[in-house]
Amino acid sequence: MIGATYALASILVFVTAALLILVGAVGVITLKNPVHSALSLIMTLFGVAVAFVAQGADFLAAVEIIVYAGAIVVLFLFVIMFLGVDRKEHVHVEPLVGQRAFAAVGVVVTVGGLITLMARSHWVTGAMSVSTKGVALASGQDNVKQLGTAVFTTYLFAFEATAVLLVIAVVGAVLLARRERALQSEEVEVEA
Amino acid sequence: MNQLLASSDPLFAHGVNGVVLLIVLVKVLVGFGALMGSVVIMIWFERKAISDMQSRIGPQRWGPFGLLQTLADGLKLIGKEDLVPAEADRFVFKLAPYLVxxxxxxxxxxxxxxxxxxxxxxxxxxxxANPPMGILLMLAMSGVSVYGVMLAGWSSGSKYPLLSSVRASAQMISYEAALGMTIVTIILATGSLSTHNIVTAQGGGIWHWNIIRLGVIPFVVFLIAITAELNRPPFDVVEAESELVGGFHTEYSSFRFAVFFLAEFMNTITMSAIIVTLFLGGPAGWIPNVAHLKWVFPIIWFVLKTTGFAFAYVWFRAALPRFRYDQLMDLGWKRLIPLSLGWMLVVAGFLIAPAWGFLMAAAVFMAWTLLTRAFTLGQSREVGSEAVLPVVGERPIPGRTIRKFTDGES
Incomplete structure (x- = not known):
């Protein structure tokens, strides 16, 4: 059945991508060393990029690597290195009471929701794209054009809202960082 | 899948068969061989040119003009003991050179x-290869190569390499933004992301080369940003010997050090070639009317232009003193990123209509004035508790509570 619909090459690509994603994702939560976790997160991101290419979304694949693997995880590592990974972790301490139970409920709800969606809705129909109303994504140059049109016409408000959100986050971060310094200098004066 | 391949490379237009596979294999091998060969020559060239500029002789013992010096050094390196520091994270330490x-x-x-x-x-x-997202792939790879440097420094389990890797990550991310902006300018003017189309769009003579067509600014920004991306002098704070011993590869020896060394020179050549591709028309140039040999001349032009930039990098190293770390960050964030962003907007405006172009230029000029004012204000700001914003209310979680979680009971 599957072999009739998809070529062998596509199946191989899919299996490779899926393995990269799953092994990486499991590694992120099971590995003890945070740097190793970050490395396996990169593996997951590469798997997602391969999956994007297989779906014809070349541009998203490239951006996935540039933005997530090339910048965001680098910043994760940056922070991990500054905080020091050699410090002893208190995994048994629960900052929120009963967070493990909440986490378990969250996992069940998310996985259940995803399975229900896959089983019932027509969102996952095997069509190449949702935003182009089922038309397959064009390759190369036209791929960018399709994405640009979608982002700057159909989903303009969502796009602008995201931009505003990011600006707010940056301003907030700067504000918090500065407030921290005021607190520190006051503490120093008190101690002196 | 075949359609996808054929859209970017005419080789796959009639499907994939044995001959096509053979051609691809030969291309890969020739490309690899050419890169390796040019790395060997580049290392010799850099040492020779630097020693000429410093009134020294340079390598001269092995082979004519010391040409075989690199091979001798390579053999010596491989023969050395392969050390892994006791404090090192062994897996990451061994992985890092290949990530570069x-x-x-x-x-x-x-x-x-x-x-x-x-x-x-x-x-x-x-x-x-000519993937449809060619130039984005180049950006992605320059982003990924940060990991090699970062993880090499961190996994060594030693102070100076760690400092170096922190510097490397900050520097490479900062300059990637300016790099991306100038590439966007080129993509706007070309209308395509593949390196092949970027080159063919510049084919109509020297006035069509991006260096002239886009104004010289993107070229200058790109040259500076890519030099910083390469960690080459004058932006080599990552391996500043006077501050950091040897930088991120202090603890590496033998073959793994050779891999770092190889990758560094490989990157120098590749980035020279990228500049030529993006701004100087790649293999474009005058072709004399010689039967059967016309295909040779574009390659000669390409090699000549690339050699020019490779020489420029050596020249930078001999002529320019190293930037201080804060100067480097200032240049990246306060000069290059606003400049490349503004220029990108102006070019985009002119691509639509001259009126929009002038409007954009005016807007960019106003933004520039505002930004300059902000920078001068920021620099004259006095650092201290009065200069920063006053505390508004309490923080959501008191500092003492947070510290209890992070530092344990105290």
């Missing part, structure tokens, strides 16, 4: 070094 090498190899595969040949009815492009 592989992006360097992939980036070179994207560069068109000549026109299109016709062999046995197949159109063969003289570039190893």
């Amino acid at each position: 090498l592989i992006p360097a190899l992939i980036t070179f595969a994207l560069i068109p070094i000549g026109g299109t040949l016709h062999i046995a009815g197949h159109a063969v492009m003289l570039q190893v």
Whole structure:
């Protein structure tokens, strides 16, 4: 059945991508060393990029690597290195009471929701794209054009809202960082 | 899948068969061999040129003009003891050199070094691969190569390499933004992301080269940003000997050090070639009317232009003192990113209509004035508790509570 619909090459690509994603994702939560976790997160991101290419979304694949693997995880590592990974972790301490139970409920709800969606809705129909109303994504140059049109016409408000959100986050971060310094200098004066 | 391949490379237009596979294999091998050969020559060239500039002789013992010095050094390195520090994270320590090498190899595969040949009815492009997202792949690879440097420094389990890797990550991310902006300018003018199309769009003579067509600013920004991306002098704070011993590869020896060394020179050549591809028309140039040999001249032009930039890098190293770390960050964030962003907007405006172009130029000028004012205000700001914003209310979680979680009971 599957072999009739998809070529062998596509199946191989899919299996490779899926393995990269799953092994990486499991590694992120099971590995003890945070740097190793970050490395396996990169593996997951590469798997997602391969999956994007297989779906014809070349541009998203490239951006996935540039933005997530090339910048965001680098910043994760940056922070991990500054905080020091050699410090002893208190995994048994629960900052929120009963967070493990909440986490378990969250996992069940998310996985259940995803399975229900896959089983019932027509969102996952095997069509190449949702935003182009089922038309397959064009390759190369036209791929960018399709994405640009979608982002700057159909989903303009969502796009602008995201931009505003990011600006707010940056301003907030700067504000918090500065407030921290005021607190520190006051503490120093008190101690002196 | 076949359609996807054929859209970017005419070689796959009639499907994939044995001959096509053979051609691809030969292209990969020739590309790899050419890169390796040019790395050997580049290392010799850099040492020779630097020693000339410093009134020294340089390598001269092995082979004519010391040409075999690199091979001798390589053999010596491989023969040395392979050390892994006791404090090192062994897996990451062994992985890091290859994380630098592989992006360097992939980036070179994207560069068109000549026109299109016709062999046995197949159109063969003289570039190893021409993916539809070519130039974005180059950006992605330069982003990924940060990991090699970062993880090498961190996994060594030693102070100075760690400092170096923190510097490297900050520096490479900062300059990637300016790099991306200038590439966007080129993509806007070309209308395509593949390196092949970027080169063919500049084919109509020297006035069509991006260096002139886009104004010289993107070229200058790109040259500075890519030098910083390469961690080459004057932006080599990552391996500043006077501050950091040897930088991120202090603890590496033997073959792994050789891999770092190789990747560094490989990147120098590749980035020179990228500049030529993006701004100087790649293999474009005057072609004399010689039968059967017309395909050779684009390659000669390409090699000549690339050599020019490779020499410029050596020259930078001999002539310019190293930037201080804060100067480097200032240049990246306060000068190059606003400049490249503004220039990108102006170019985009002129691509639509001259009126929009002038409007954009006016807007960019106003923004520039505002930004300059902000920078001067920021620099004259006095650092201290009065200069920063007053505390508004309590923080959500008191500092003492947070510290209890992070530092344990105290």
